[in-house]
Amino acid sequence: MNIQLTRIQFFIIIFTLFTGFVYISIQTPIISHGKRSAWLIFIASSIFIYLLLVFYEKTYKYFILGKVTTMIYHLYWLFHLSFAVAYSMYIVSTWISPYTPKIALLFLFLLPSLYASLSRAETAVNVGIVFGIFIFFFIFFVLNAYEDFEFRNLLPIGESGWKDWMWGSLYSLNAYRNAECYLILRKFVMKDEKISGMPLFIFIFSLFAMFLFSILSVMLYFSMEEFNLISEPILYLLHAQEVTFVKRLDLIFVFIWVFITIITLINYILVVRLVHFQKVRKFAKSRIVIYHLFIFVIAYFIAKFESIQMIRQYYWIPFLVFGLLLPILIISWNKIRGRTIFDSSK
Amino acid sequence: MTEEQNPEQVILTKLKDSFYNSADFVAKPISWWDNEVAILCFYSSIVNKADVERIMYFFKEHLRDDNMYWGESIYTSVIPLDEKQLAKFLCDGETIIVRLKTREMIRINLPEMAYRQTDEPASEHVLQGSREGLVENFDVNISLIRKRVKSHRLVVKQKTIGYETNTTVYYLYMEQLVDEEALQLVEERLDKIKVDLFYSTGQLTDYMEDSVWSPFPQLLKTERPDRIIASLHEGKIAILSDLSTTAIIGPTSFFSFYQTPDDFNGRAVTGSFYRILRIFSFIIAIFLPAFYIAIVSFHFEILPLELSNQIKSDIENIPYRPILEAVILEMTIELIREASIRLPTSVGQTIGIVGGLVIGDAIVSAGLVSNMMIIIVAFTAISSYVVPSTEMNSSIRFLRFPFMILAAFFGFIGIAFGAIILLIHLLNLTSLKRPYLTPIIPFNPKAIFKIFIRMPFFKPSKHPKSFSPNEDGKS
Numbered sequence: 173m174n175i176q177l178t179r180i181q182f183f184i185i186i187f188t189l190f191t192g193f194v195y196i197s198i199q200t201p202i203i204s205h206g207k208r209s210a211w212l213i214f215i216a217s218s219i220f221i222y223l224l225l226v227f228y229e230k231t232y233k234y235f236i237l238g239k240v241t242t243m244i245y246h247l248y249w250l251f252h253l254s255f256a257v258a259y260s261m262y263i264v265s266t267w268i269s270p271y272t273p274k275i276a277l278l279f280l281f282l283l284p285s286l287y288a289s290l291s292r293a294e295t296a297v298n299v300g301i302v303f304g305i306f307i308f309f310f311i312f313f314v315l316n317a318y319e320d321f322e323f324r325n326l327l328p329i330g331e332s333g334w335k336d337w338m339w340g341s342l343y344s345l346n347a348y349r350n351a352e353c354y355l356i357l358r359k360f361v362m363k364d365e366k367i368s369g370m371p372l373f374i375f376i377f378s379l380f381a382m383f384l385f386s387i388l389s390v391m392l393y394f395s396m397e398e399f400n401l402i403s404e405p406i407l408y409l410l411h412a413q414e415v416t417f418v419k420r421l422d423l424i425f426v427f428i429w430v431f432i433t434i435i436t437l438i439n440y441i442l443v444v445r446l447v448h449f450q451k452v453r454k455f456a457k458s459r460i461v462i463y464h465l466f467i468f469v470i471a472y473f474i475a476k477f478e479s480i481q482m483i484r485q486y487y488w489i490p491f492l493v494f495g496l497l498l499p500i501l502i503i504s505w506n507k508i509r510g511r512t513i514f515d516s517s518k
Numbered sequence: 519m520t521e522e523q524n525p526e527q528v529i530l531t532k533l534k535d536s537f538y539n540s541a542d543f544v545a546k547p548i549s550w551w552d553n554e555v556a557i558l559c560f561y562s563s564i565v566n567k568a569d570v571e572r573i574m575y576f577f578k579e580h581l582r583d584d585n586m587y588w589g590e591s592i593y594t595s596v597i598p599l600d601e602k603q604l605a606k607f608l609c610d611g612e613t614i615i616v617r618l619k620t621r622e623m624i625r626i627n628l629p630e631m632a633y634r635q636t637d638e639p640a641s642e643h644v645l646q647g648s649r650e651g652l653v654e655n656f657d658v659n660i661s662l663i664r665k666r667v668k669s670h671r672l673v674v675k676q677k678t679i680g681y682e683t684n685t686t687v688y689y690l691y692m693e694q695l696v697d698e699e700a701l702q703l704v705e706e707r708l709d710k711i712k713v714d715l716f717y718s719t720g721q722l723t724d725y726m727e728d729s730v731w732s733p734f735p736q737l738l739k740t741e742r743p744d745r746i747i748a749s750l751h752e753g754k755i756a757i758l759s760d761l762s763t764t765a766i767i768g769p770t771s772f773f774s775f776y777q778t779p780d781d782f783n784g785r786a787v788t789g790s791f792y793r794i795l796r797i798f799s800f801i802i803a804i805f806l807p808a809f810y811i812a813i814v815s816f817h818f819e820i821l822p823l824e825l826s827n828q829i830k831s832d833i834e835n836i837p838y839r840p841i842l843e844a845v846i847l848e849m850t851i852e853l854i855r856e857a858s859i860r861l862p863t864s865v866g867q868t869i870g871i872v873g874g875l876v877i878g879d880a881i882v883s884a885g886l887v888s889n890m891m892i893i894i895v896a897f898t899a900i901s902s903y904v905v906p907s908t909e910m911n912s913s914i915r916f917l918r919f920p921f922m923i924l925a926a927f928f929g930f931i932g933i934a935f936g937a938i939i940l941l942i943h944l945l946n947l948t949s950l951k952r953p954y955l956t957p958i959i960p961f962n963p964k965a966i967f968k969i970f971i972r973m974p975f976f977k978p979s980k981h982p983k984s985f986s987p988n989e990d991g992k993s
Binding site: 178180181184264268269272276277280283284287288291292294295298299301302414416417418419420423424426427430431434435438 | 816817819820821822823826928929930931932933934935937938939941942945946953955958959960961
């Protein structure tokens, strides 16, 4: 399977992958661990991510997945996607469809993804384009709360200790946990498209601005103590808003978020397909169906409040292992051996 | 064969037998030059007899003068006798004179087929601009197009389809501007049509489209020559036939169906405004009833208290679930629409009024549907009729039913599921192998701007291009 991406398509996919699943859930762990310095911690972590992606941009050609690393990533992605679907189901059940059976919700989440994955690759590549429309809706909705913003919530910043900074940073980095997808997708970008320098900076800055906007908004709206009670502060913030024509903006947002989640799922499975079908080409459609069945089964079993909360506690690990350490290890190993993706494809 | 019959009589009998003694088939001996006997044959129903008579007189004059090319003119030619071709020429409306002595046939191409005078297309009304529409005649249609493009780069090619009907199909394009790959595809697909009977544009569309089972039309149908011209200059191909007033244009994009000549004939600002309004109407036409059903069935809390109370009191005494209410009303509207199309215009309008006012009022008084549902369905119907293309209009009206069912079963989550399936379907769709959602996908920010905004004609030297094969192939 081979695709060619333009710069815009590449950035849209990465943007979707980074923000899609985590956007409504990252604020609470960052703020409850980082306290009032959370926004500062997030800025520092984002600078680190920028430097990391600059490094990845320079070294992506050494990111070659072997049999073992492919297997490791496949297992991780399978679990990650299953968890994302389970978490999405949990949100939908909690906020808008409490009486819809779990199986029906699973079908609703996975059928569009299956349909897109069985279609040509261009469909999965381009589906994220609608994401942009939703960003404007989201900003508009959140800014409705500006009258209730308490700017003193952001200060003082010196109270957080090193432990707060450490955990705050780990959870902040988790916002960018799909960094390995950058390395995988980068080689499919057309050769004449410039990524490094200003385009990469603008991309990371937009991503960072999007995340920071959400963190600042909820910090301005809720007091520190409230974050111990609310796991999805954006939804609670929107829940408290009322505009002339809509009383529950949170429901509209969840509706939009379901849309975004399915798009992210489609894009993620595109990444899985790109890795899996690089060498294997037989029974492609059956394999995609089986992969969805696996997600269906795993998500079905972990879609419980207790399981989701437990997994979320440890969800700072994936970025460190799969987005940072393993890629750096693979890149270093191949750099020493002098192997690049161009040799590998030959 | 009897011994008394001469060769002319034998051939005449044979000819009449081969045309099954059709009432309008004429075959008779005539005396030709120098006491030679020839046979004149034609279908009296499709030949301009007066002109043929005049041409025959000129023939004899030319023969008398011993002219070398006596049989060659705009309408006539002389070719060797070929019995198989003879039938085809006669069916095309030609008059044939068979010279037995020289075994030649003289073709006089002066058909007189029935066709209407050019008129304003009933399905594509405009407020300003040309009122001319295509008719069921090749020469008239091409003349309408050629008078607008006085360029030798406008190419017209033809193809005969249907073993029994021998229908001629024409395809037009602008040389040097045309999308070459799409042109090749059109030619290949026309060549692949192997049918006995070919009689409608709908048949042609089925053969030419990439996905026949999609609810969305992938080829633009128009009866307006000005629209054909605009499309040809965008590198598209137009296909016409003698049987219909409709031209098929491809490759086309989803957004082409939302454009109308009025956008370009009016002012730039108002043109842009109405264009945005039309695109917005697509969302209302598909999603509004589904949203209403989802809200009253599952998510009442989304509404402000005052509105919520009002709707609750309105639907309190309705015995049916909202989906049933909506289906009753939507089906009523579809029936009224269908009835008004089939009836004469004056009666059709009456049916519209009776259906809209009388039935609408009665249905609410009977307590079958709520007032709110009437408002929603009426608003949806109006939004769907805003689309300038009748085909896209039908697709949109059809599509709201699955969304209503999804909303009735799953609420908002069902609509989100349906919307993403719809999006994926639109992404999968192509028109003559070009992306249907262009210029949104592949993403072209400058072109997206032009979907919504009708720009002034400041730079006429640059040809607008809807499709860019090099760009399309990127992903």
